[in-house]
Amino acid sequence: MWLVEDCPVLSGIYNAIPYYMCFLLSLLIFLSPIDPTRAAQDFTAYRLAQYDIQGSITGSRTAALSCDIQIVSTRTYARRCPIVKLAEITVEGIKNAIFNNAGGIIVLLPSDNWTDELRSHWHYLETELKSEEFQIPVYFAIENEYSKSIYDDLQNMSHDLDQSAGSGIWDAIFSTGYRVYINTPPSVPLKNAELVSIEGKILSNSFDIKKPTVLVTAYYDAGGVIPALAYGADANAGGVAVLLEVARIIGQLTDAKNSPKYNIIFLLTSGGKFNFLGSRRWLEMNLEDTAGLAILDSVVQVICLEGLGANFDDHLRLHVSRMPRDGSFSQKLVSTLELAAKLHPLSDSYLKRPLDNETQIEVVHKKINVNQYDLAWEHERFSLYRLPTATFSAWPTPSIYKYRQSVLDGGPLSGRAAPSRGYWGPVKPEILARNTRVLAETLARLLFDFAPDSPSAEAFSIIDPSWVTATSSAAILDFLTMHPRSLQLLAASTQTSSTAASSNGLDLIRSLEQHMRSILPEVKLLRHPLSRPAAASAAGARAGSDSVDKAGTDAGEDVTISTSSQVPSMAAAAKEVEITLYSGVAPQVVTVYRLKSSIFDLVIACSIGAYLYCLYFCLERFHLLVRLVAHLTNNSGKKLKAY
Incomplete structure (x- = not known):
């Protein structure tokens, strides 16, 4: 390398190589077509x-x-x-x-x-x-x-x-x-997944199991093929909102001097989108002890709530598996609902046509197909256990609302109403508040035995319109529809998890419990296994099958039994079904990198390899390069000092 030291030109070139390399790399990065902020x-x-x-x-x-x-x-x-x-x-x-x-x-x-x-x-x-x-x-x-x-x-x-x-x-x-x-x-499968039910009771000094009992229930989970987008506005945030508002009003009407003639239980369940599994687990739990059996024996009416947030054709419906008998509580429920609907009419701005004197309550009778696993309504689950039940809804049929188990029932895909913080979907708070007043008026008259024959019975309402407003209904609706409520997320939230979606599910359950504790004197949080052990499952299936067999005789429930060659050994609707949920359905962050193709990487690698080989060859054979430069210089007529 002595020649470089004695030749100023070559020495300058040799010393500039590191700086040249840094400049070249910086220039390549600067001229790159990829914006680093968008890479x-x-x-x-x-x-x-x-x-x-x-x-x-x-x-x-x-x-x-x-x-x-x-x-x-x-x-x-x-x-x-x-x-x-x-x-x-x-x-x-x-x-x-x-x-x-x-x-x-x-x-x-x-x-x-x-x-x-x-x-x-x-x-x-x-x-x-x-x-x-x-x-x-x-x-x-x-x-x-x-x-x-x-x-x-x-x-x-x-x-x-x-x-x-x-x-x-x-x-x-x-x-x-x-x-x-x-x-x-x-x-991975969610091991020991649980269904959480929230049960609230209204007491008169103490819960008297000798009194007849009215059960009001709604499921709070949502369905859809994308669990993280399942918000369930009309199915069933609307039903839960009605239950909570009715519980608040009945609780305010109850005191030591004004106790109801009936026990009343408000029940929130999960697993509604999996064939009302939460309701089934609650029934099985009560069948396993004496106190629970006493409560079930005292039940005179189960009222399930779903599809109460939108107006389909100006009517409200009571879906039943058996037509009410004269003089029964169910018959009184229908007649009182008709009166309450007249006392709390739907606003003209939401009516599809003038009703005149037409009744606004319709009783819809549908038989239960016990050989079909999927039940149409939640009340059918209670009917299999020989309880008098009905579903209070605005839907004419269970399939009329095609987004019942869809992510288009509320959620980001359905858009957000201007004044709301949640995703209401088709639900209107004004309609929801009106339907709440109708049910609250009905229960207040039945539970407190308001004299139906008095002159003022049909002239004045017990429930003042200011007690349930669109604002109060919208507040509960916002709370229920701000986060997804699929069973997969709710089940994951009951286990150790650090994801935001699981935390939201746990917060939802805790908030519902706290809200019910603030309006009801006795509230319990009940946990049920998603899948029962084999022995318990067999016993539960036998009990469900026995209840189905006796439904048509003891309680008079209408059932449809298929005689095809594929009839199962026991009623499909009562048979225990194994369900396995999996983790990993919470929202995920997707990172998209902008880069050249793999072929480009191969070409660049080959080019860099060739460049480095040439550079290495030049440095190793630098004396040959000097002779070549000297030869070219001498040929041009200039003298180069000989060494």
């Missing part, structure tokens, strides 16, 4: 539900995701994640992606502007997804500005690649792509 972006995604029912596997079986993303095209999906819009996705498309070894699927859901056609498509897709199993992670994301730009970039890239073979290869090397990454632990 990685985050947004929220919601995983498809995962659960097992009686060995039937449903939903997405994996949660972690790390692969390149592309739009739906004719190109292969191998180890890639297709990102598709809702209008483009079908169950067959998902199965085709799985067949082509896709790493996962992300479906973009519209943030607004849900057309009737798109709603129908989603309803059909949601129904199909409930009966399918997918071995890859399936996520849903609500469209935002960033996800739209990613989709548009991928669409343009796909169009350029399809133009021609030559340019396609060039674009495949130098184009910018995206890689999605979801860091979440594997989904």
Whole structure:
């Protein structure tokens, strides 16, 4: 290297190499087409539900995701994640992606502007997804500005690649792509999952089991194929809001001097979207001890609440499994409901047509098909245990509201009303408050034995309209619909968990308990196992089967028994069914990296290797380079000092 020291020009070049390298790297970073602030972006995604029912596997079986993303095209999906819009996705498309070894699927859901056609498509897709199993992670994301730009970039890239073979290869090397990454632990079964019920009683000095008992119940969980987007506005936040408001009013009317003639129990249950499993566990719990049996024996009416937040056709309905007998409490309930509906009419702004003198209460009779596992109404669960029951609802049929188990029943996809903090969906607080007044008026007249024959009975109402207003109903509705309430999240919240969604589920249960304690004198938090042990399950199934067999004789309940060759050994509706829920359905943070393709990385690696080899060769053979420079210099007529 002595020649470099004696030659100022070569010495300058040699000393400038490190600075040149730093400048070159900085220049490359500065001229890079990728904005460092946009190289990685985050947004929220919601995983498809995962659960097992009686060995039937449903939903997405994996949660972690790390692969390149592309739009739906004719190109292969191998180890890639297709990102598709809702209008483009079908169950067959998902199965085709799985067949082509896709790493996962992300479906973009519209943030607004849900057309009737798109709603129908989603309803059909949601129904199909409930009966399918997918071995890859399936996520849903609500469209935002960033996800739209990613989709548009991928669409343009796909169009350029399809133009021609030559340019396609060039674009495949130098184009910018995206890689999605979801860091979440594997989904595992929720062991010892629990169903939590909240039971409140109104006492007159003490709860007298000799008195007849009225049970008012509603389930508080929500359903949908995306657990983290299941908010359940009309099914069943509206029912829970009515129950809480009625409990508050009846509790305020009760004191030592004004005790009701009936015991009254207010019951909030979970598992409503899994065939009213919470109600079943509460019944089984009471069948296991003497005090519980005494309470069940004293029940003269069970009133289930659901679908009370919207007006379908200006009528309210009492759905029953058997028509009320003359002189029974159920018959008094119907007649008192008719009077209460007249005393608290629906506002003209919400009426669909003039009612004149037409009755606003309709009794709907539907038989129970005990050989069908899924029950239509919650009151049918109590009917199987020979209790006189009914469901108070605005729905004409259980299937009239097609979003009953859909994520479109409230939640971010249905939008948020202007004055609300929660997601009300189709629920109107004014209608909810009116229906609450109707039920509160009915129960007040029946529980306190208000003389129906007095001259003022039909002229004046017991419940003042100011006691239940749209504002008070909206406040409870906001509380119930601010966070998702799927059973998977609620069950996970009862176990040790640090996720925000699980914390919200636990906070919901605690807040409901505290609210009921503030309005009722005696409140209990009851925990039931999601799945019972084999021996207990068999005993419970036999008890349910026996109750079904006696339903038509002892209580006169109407049931439908199929005689087909597929009749099970015991009533399907009463049979114990094993349910397994899984973790990992809480909202996940999706990180999308903007980067070059893998081919580009290979080309760059080869180029850097060649550059470093050339640099190494030049430094190792620097004396040859000096001779070459000297030779060229001498040829130009200049003299170079000989060494």
